[in-house]
Amino acid sequence: MDATLSARSLENLLGDWRGDGGSAYRALADRIRLLVLDGRIPVDTRLPAERDLAERLALSRTTVTAAYRELRDQRLLHSVRGSGSVARLPGAPAILPAPPTADYIDFSKAAPPGLPWLADVARAAADDLPGELGGAGFDLVGTPALRAAIADRYTARGLPTHPEQIMVTIGAQHAIALLSRALIGRGDRALIEAPTYPHAYEALRAAGARLVTVPVEPRDGGADGFGAVDEVEALTRAIRHSNPVAAYLMPDFQNPTGRSLSADARERVLDAAARQGTVVIADETTAELDIDRGLDLAPLAAYGPAVMIGSVGKTVWGGIRVGWIRAERPLLRRLLAVRSPNDLGTPIMEQLMVTRLLDRMDDILELRREQLRAGRDRLESLLAGAFPDWHVPHVDGGIVTWVGLGAPVSSQLALAARSQGLIIAAGPRFGIDGAFERFLRLPICYSAETTDAAVQALSRAWGALARTPVPADQGVLGAVV
Known part of the structure; x- marks a missing residue:
């Protein structure tokens, strides 16, 4: 059954949509289009009736009717008499990343390019494949060698781990979805940071969770880069008062703010969760991407009970779709029961590659550290010159920076940027109910050439906001962030 969006909920998502000039119906259509394209209004969601939305927004019904008509012309709405208007996409290519030949710079993804020696690792891993061919090839828990390598990595980082505590997954997103289905029942509360990784809260919502948000603020690197006392108090208070069944956190180099939790903060949060029976899910996909934080922190589960x-x-x-879950064996058995009806395991060849790669992880991290330092410093310098009024936090690790724009125009800027050949993820993509229009997430993991071109396009888009209405004929937006 299609989900239905009330007029009040859509008003919250729209935020400050009217702009400084131009027709109201075009401005309304532009904002709804962005909400559909970047997933804040999911496909197959039924929009409020024209009369209801007009009353809520204090508009004439004619204005809303014209906006809906324009969205239908753009194939973003499908309307049936008596059944309302349902969000659609004009074909899958509209939300896929632009192909290499397209005239777009895709600055929406926070992921570095593949390692330069990855092809050599693939060829070497092929030599290991004959040893696996005697089995069926359907692997729901992971090869023994890879599980042992992951366990050894945790142990070396200060968290003693046995291979039987590891389940190998098809990437981190798959792991989040599995845990959501295993831990959450429809109507259960789940705590998330705000802003946060959008594909995580989407997985929690898909499992039926009612989301409880706790604010996270970016802080410049160094000692002030760690979670402040008030943030930790907000986390522990939310756990005590809302009693969530699960809490999804990124304790190191949080995406998108770059914030890390101190050792004391980790202990306090985990203690509060243990008292309430809340399962803490710690996403460590960026945890080892330390540029110059200056403090060695163990994985979160070294400070108390947590699923990693x-x-x-x-x-x-990103093209190597291998992730993992570290948990106690009873939870892994529940995950196995949840997983088996939906997929038949992680590809063996990719597991063989990752087994070899984990042996070289220290070298990999050193390379990434230098790339990220260069990318961060270059982006900070370019943004300071082009946008002196923006606030650009000095992150000490991770792959992004959470830029303060000084005005609630992030969605408008995302639309304008596409007209300049640049795809960016608007700030509200990382919140719920239209929050974070004053922020923009930008990656620090791109090449100097791409970063230079992206900032130039961003500068043109920023200037265009003050001069002309945002055009309505661009339909490309990154689906993966």
């Missing part, structure tokens, strides 16, 4: 998620998507390459 990891992957090689941010360290090796």
Whole structure:
């Protein structure tokens, strides 16, 4: 059954949509289009009736009717008499990343390019394949060699781990979805940071969770880069008062703010969760991407009970779809029961590659550290010159920076940027109910050439906001962030 969006909920998502000039119906259509394209209004969602939305927004019904008509012309709405208007996409290519030949710079993805020696690793891993061919090839828990390598990595980082505590998954997103289905029943509360990784809260919502948000603020690197006392108090208070069944956190180099939790903060949060029976899910996909934080922190589960998620998507390459879950054996048995009806395991060849890559992880992280330092410093310098009024936090690790624009125009800027050949993820993509229009997430993991071109396009888009209405004929937006 299609989900239905009330007029009040759509008003919250729209935020400050009217702009400084131009027709109201075009401005309304533009904002609804962005909400559909970047997933804040899911496909197959029924929009409010024209009369209801007009009353809520204090508009004439004619204005809303014209906006809906324009969206239908753009194939973003499908309307049936008596059944309302349902969000659609004009074909899958509209939300897929632009192909290499397209005239777009895709600055929406926070992921580095593949390792330069990855092809050599693939060829070497092929030599290991004959040893696996005697089995069926359907692997729901992971090869023994890879599980042992992941366990050894945790142990070396200060968290003693046995291979039987590891389940190998098809990337970190798959791990989040599995845990959501295993832990959450429809109507259960789940705590998330705000802003946060959007594909995580989407998975929690898909499992039926009612989301409880706790604010996270970016802080410049160094000692102030760690979770402040008030943030930790907000986390512990939310756990006590809302009693969530699960809490999804990114304790190291949080995406998108770059914030890390101190050792004391980790202990306090985990203690509060243990008292309430809340399962803490710690996403560590960026945890080892330390540029110059200056403090060695163990994985979150070294400070108290927590389920760990990891992957090689941010360290090796997003095209290697291998992640993992570290949990106690009873939970792994529940995950196995949830997983088997939906997929038949992680590809063996990719597991063989990651087994070899984990032996070289220290070298990989050193390479990434230098790339990220260069990318961060270059982006900070370019943004300071082009946008002196923006606030650009000095992150000390991770792959992004959470830029303060000084005005609630992030969605408008995302639309304008597409007209300049640049795809960016608007700030509200990382919140719920239209929040974070004053922020923009930008990656620090791109090449100097791409970063230069992206900032130039961003500068043109920023200038265009003050001069002309945002055009309504661009339909390309990154689906993966």
